[in-house]
Amino acid sequence: MNMTAPIKATRLRGERVTLAHGGGGKAMRDLIEEIFTDVFQPAGDEDQARLTSDALREAGAQLAFTTDSFVVSPPVFPGGDIGKIAVCGTVNDLAVGGAKPLWLSAAFIIEEGCEFDLLRQVVASMQAEADKAGVRIVTGDTKVVERGAADKVFVTTSGVGVIPADRHLAADQIRPGDVAIVNGVLGDHGATILAARGDMALNTDITSDCQSLNGLMEAVLAVAPNTRAARDATRGGVASCLNEMAAAAKVGIVIEETALPLRAEVKGVCEVLGLDPLYLANEGTLVMFVPEDEVDAALAAMRAMPEGCDATVIGRATSGPPARVIMKTLFGGQRLVDTLVGEQLPRIC
Amino acid sequence: MRYVEEFRDPVAAQDVLRAIKDVVTEIGATKEKPVHIMEICGGHTHAIFRYGLDRLTPDGIEFIHGPGCPVCVLPMSRIDECVEIAERSEVIFATFGDAMRVPGTRKSLMQAKADGADIRMVYSPLDALELARRNPERQVVFFGLGFETTTPSTALSIQQAAREKLGNFSVFCNHIRVPPPIKALLDDPYMMLDGFVGPGHVSMVIGTHPYDFIADDYCKPIVVAGFEPLDLLQSVLMVLRQIRDGRAEVENQYARVVPEHGNPISIAAIEDVYEPRPTFEWRGLGEIDASGLRIRHAYQAYDAEEKFSVGYGAGPRLVTEPEGCACGQVMTGRIKPLQCPQYGTGCTPEMPLGALMVSSEGACAAYYQYSAADDVLEAAE
Amino acid sequence: MCLGIPGQIVEITDADRLMAMADVSGVRREVSVACVAPAALSDLVGEWALIHVGFAMSIIDADEAEKTLEALRGLGEAQETLEAMAQGDAALAESPVTEVMS
Numbered sequence: 066m067n068m069t070a071p072i073k074a075t076r077l078r079g080e081r082v083t084l085a086h087g088g089g090g091k092a093m094r095d096l097i098e099e100i101f102t103d104v105f106q107p108a109g110d111e112d113q114a115r116l117t118s119d120a121l122r123e124a125g126a127q128l129a130f131t132t133d134s135f136v137v138s139p140p141v142f143p144g145g146d147i148g149k150i151a152v153c154g155t156v157n158d159l160a161v162g163g164a165k166p167l168w169l170s171a172a173f174i175i176e177e178g179c180e181f182d183l184l185r186q187v188v189a190s191m192q193a194e195a196d197k198a199g200v201r202i203v204t205g206d207t208k209v210v211e212r213g214a215a216d217k218v219f220v221t222t223s224g225v226g227v228i229p230a231d232r233h234l235a236a237d238q239i240r241p242g243d244v245a246i247v248n249g250v251l252g253d254h255g256a257t258i259l260a261a262r263g264d265m266a267l268n269t270d271i272t273s274d275c276q277s278l279n280g281l282m283e284a285v286l287a288v289a290p291n292t293r294a295a296r297d298a299t300r301g302g303v304a305s306c307l308n309e310m311a312a313a314a315k316v317g318i319v320i321e322e323t324a325l326p327l328r329a330e331v332k333g334v335c336e337v338l339g340l341d342p343l344y345l346a347n348e349g350t351l352v353m354f355v356p357e358d359e360v361d362a363a364l365a366a367m368r369a370m371p372e373g374c375d376a377t378v379i380g381r382a383t384s385g386p387p388a389r390v391i392m393k394t395l396f397g398g399q400r401l402v403d404t405l406v407g408e409q410l411p412r413i414c
Numbered sequence: 415m416r417y418v419e420e421f422r423d424p425v426a427a428q429d430v431l432r433a434i435k436d437v438v439t440e441i442g443a444t445k446e447k448p449v450h451i452m453e454i455c456g457g458h459t460h461a462i463f464r465y466g467l468d469r470l471t472p473d474g475i476e477f478i479h480g481p482g483c484p485v486c487v488l489p490m491s492r493i494d495e496c497v498e499i500a501e502r503s504e505v506i507f508a509t510f511g512d513a514m515r516v517p518g519t520r521k522s523l524m525q526a527k528a529d530g531a532d533i534r535m536v537y538s539p540l541d542a543l544e545l546a547r548r549n550p551e552r553q554v555v556f557f558g559l560g561f562e563t564t565t566p567s568t569a570l571s572i573q574q575a576a577r578e579k580l581g582n583f584s585v586f587c588n589h590i591r592v593p594p595p596i597k598a599l600l601d602d603p604y605m606m607l608d609g610f611v612g613p614g615h616v617s618m619v620i621g622t623h624p625y626d627f628i629a630d631d632y633c634k635p636i637v638v639a640g641f642e643p644l645d646l647l648q649s650v651l652m653v654l655r656q657i658r659d660g661r662a663e664v665e666n667q668y669a670r671v672v673p674e675h676g677n678p679i680s681i682a683a684i685e686d687v688y689e690p691r692p693t694f695e696w697r698g699l700g701e702i703d704a705s706g707l708r709i710r711h712a713y714q715a716y717d718a719e720e721k722f723s724v725g726y727g728a729g730p731r732l733v734t735e736p737e738g739c740a741c742g743q744v745m746t747g748r749i750k751p752l753q754c755p756q757y758g759t760g761c762t763p764e765m766p767l768g769a770l771m772v773s774s775e776g777a778c779a780a781y782y783q784y785s786a787a788d789d790v791l792e793a794a795e
Numbered sequence: 796m797c798l799g800i801p802g803q804i805v806e807i808t809d810a811d812r813l814m815a816m817a818d819v820s821g822v823r824r825e826v827s828v829a830c831v832a833p834a835a836l837s838d839l840v841g842e843w844a845l846i847h848v849g850f851a852m853s854i855i856d857a858d859e860a861e862k863t864l865e866a867l868r869g870l871g872e873a874q875e876t877l878e879a880m881a882q883g884d885a886a887l888a889e890s891p892v893t894e895v896m897s
Contacts (some may be wrong), residue, residue, distance in 0.1 A: 265537045268823040333820030336800045396643050398466020400784040406763040410511030415820045417801040429871035538849025563797035567850045615797035618853040670860035671845050671853050680830045
């Protein structure tokens, strides 16, 4: 669904948001109706969404609830925009825990001067991604802040989903011998954003990997029901994910450098700026631990889907030093893969 | 990637490692009585840990991590001066990302940015020039940092600014040279080094002859090395063979990039724009004669030290070493990072006390990041 | 110190300012070729250079790269020969260990 070419004449004056659009009056109502609710089509006129689902009534089912804020700069980049990420991110936070995502809220902090067209694009991508993921955006909010107090637009989404009774995915379920799988190449999003910011003057054809993974999770869980845990490898990249999981499960994790799926361009960006792709952000890549006997099934299920076509095994949990992630280098050496200190900065030395 | 992948071939590595093992045996080096090889360059230190080479080479080799990380050896006072310049309202301060977290006595550039200074991370001094063109009403100051590899890039940028008469561009020059600290290390009576792996990218600028004194006057072998793991292993083998044969020569393993006489255009640009300072302070090593460069009088309009009256021209200077920091001893090979009482407690990558914990090229940071505890890796093996 | 990476010069972008486009594994960045500029700038296109902080600092010598790799391969062959010797072939009086480089 998308909301291009509205038939009725616009009531919004000019091309940009002004502080008047946050003032609580008619201008605000026009902004909300024309840009947001015309697309999201929330049911009813009340300030809250009133929701029900059969899935919740199932005995033993659990409600999953998560929230995330999105501040990506630039807000539009190759492969997506802040709206698409805001839906994918929250859908994925639910999905990796085994929940079927159902409903989202969306709150927008809009900087004075933000173009209406940018908001329209963001909202259209949110609705398109929500349709694709099979979730509904049921409630929301907008605020307008003075120029400089935000960067064009910030989006916060919260998500509600249902975990069926028989599922218990958690990092502390990982056992030595379990196998670590990723659904695709690493670092595309982080490398895309670095290039798109423009301050390093790099040109590439890479695009962000942002995508919803709930369909993929369901497909895997159908054939690999003993899947232990999954994490969405966003900020801090796969390295941070693995460290969190190793710590929670009190196991060691060993990954193979030669097994890491990386695009040539991502390697290029990393070589030029001196970055480690293991720490680059992803927005559609998960790390999953599966018992050995379900690996083939899980891989086959992933590879049958576009969002998992590059799925591969990257390592396994071990009884080695607990809470430590070690990489076998392509050279047969070993090194520690630690949690990132602060942010990865481009370096010359 | 061409010229990269070939030099990361694990099969070839096995052959070099076997050859290294043989020579180590011939020399009779053991864990108790190892051969001490210093890799001068922080890039090599980083590669050693990134590929786990220290754990692949035999016990009879001990790597001593040298002073070749320009960020690590920068004294706190210079960071203070950066902050002082950066906090001026008319200034856009442009820097490589490396320098952002280096602690000064007051604050790091990262903290200064949070406090409101206009600090931009750039990939190239050319990007700082572009900032100056686009912001004619502001003063753009580039933090000129690095060894001979990086020096030509700022020299050429200053020449370009002079051609364009970009009056709002200047460089805060902290360029330093590799040979003087090597000489200082070799003159240190406590130093016990058997050979050097020489800095490849510095050498593509200055060539291999500036190291002749190491072989001729101090009778130590040195092999200029590339940065891929096979380059490093091959260079270590070449150093070991020199030791075995009783030779002390300057050899060049990295001939695909390093011409014997360096790069004449780069050398000419350095000569044109810079001159040696009488002395320059190194973190952990103290003042070393003629080890730093400053901008020549002819280009003083582009010298941030002149423009803002900071730095060496501005009066007496305090040597500011953080208390309890043993970076100097680590850098001269007297102790290993893990033997420093501050390591991992008073000094971590989050809150670095000493220089070697700051940059990912610093020996302590590399230990911390890649091999925090040897027992962990051993247990995993 | 001094992160540098091989990139291929693919296009001269500004002959006056000696700027060219370099490609590193599909990532393109405009770099200065002032340090490596030959008389005819167009001769640079197709060359591989070592890129550092936005400058092409040295043209990579393909023959020298091949020689280095050759020496590495020599080590492997030398090793095989040594193993053959160890297996009883004492007739080989001198091992053909290739000297790496000088």
